[in-house]
Amino acid sequence: MPEEASPCCPPAKNIILVGFMGSGKSTIGRELGQLLSYPLIDTDAVVEEEQQISISDIFSLKGEPYFRDCETAAVQKLLGDCLDHHIIATGGGLPLREENRKLLRELGYVVWLDATPDSILERTARSTNRPLLQTENPRETIESMLHERNAIYKDAAHLRLQTSGLSISETAHGILESARYFFGQS
Numbered sequence: 001m002p003e004e005a006s007p008c009c010p011p012a013k014n015i016i017l018v019g020f021m022g023s024g025k026s027t028i029g030r031e032l033g034q035l036l037s038y039p040l041i042d043t044d045a046v047v048e049e050e051q052q053i054s055i056s057d058i059f060s061l062k063g064e065p066y067f068r069d070c071e072t073a074a075v076q077k078l079l080g081d082c083l084d085h086h087i088i089a090t091g092g093g094l095p096l097r098e099e100n101r102k103l104l105r106e107l108g109y110v111v112w113l114d115a116t117p118d119s120i121l122e123r124t125a126r127s128t129n130r131p132l133l134q135t136e137n138p139r140e141t142i143e144s145m146l147h148e149r150n151a152i153y154k155d156a157a158h159l160r161l162q163t164s165g166l167s168i169s170e171t172a173h174g175i176l177e178s179a180r181y182f183f184g185q186s
């Protein structure tokens with residue numbers, strides 16, 4: 001059963017995308033936004049805007065725990081603003097905090113975009129703006145982080161979707177259909 005929204009807001013009908021770096025949250029978010037005519041919000045962009053520096057700089061100058069605090073504050077603000085009818089693409093580590101997982105579920109329908117290490121590696125290989133993947137052996141890093149995080153994504157999400165082998169359009173339409181069913185029940 002859908003959970004209760006914040007007491008001050010009506011139940012929110014946002015779609016929230018969670019998943020590992022390179023799992024396609026931004027791409028699928030854009031597609032869903034177009035299909036539904038909903039604006040797309042990216043929590044990384046919200047944090048960068050709020051802090052006026054890049055994520056990489058936040059990590060190197062202020063450290064990861066500070067970044068995680070910023071993420072929590074960003075989600076609290078979205079909830080406090082009674083955000084509705086939006087697509088929200090989250091940073092890959094945002095669900096790590098139990099508090100954030102609860103807040104995300106209050107914001108709407110949470111979808112985990114699950115992807116294989118191979119596809120994640122392929123999609124993140126050329127990016128230099130993900131400090132956690134700037135390691136000597138990104139494949140090993142991805143595998144070990146996925147091992148730690150998969151249970152967390154599972155706990156956060158209402159729906160798990162294995163995206164490897166699906167087109168952008170197939171993924172987005174699959175999410176749409178199950179979101180309609182979910183919101184129809186709430």
Ligand code: S3P
Pocket residue numbers: 019020021022025044055090091092093094129130131132
């Ligand atoms: C992170 C994912 C990144 C960004 C930061 C930390 C993570 O977002 O928030 O580099 O801990 O998985 P994307 O998932 O959009 O790359």
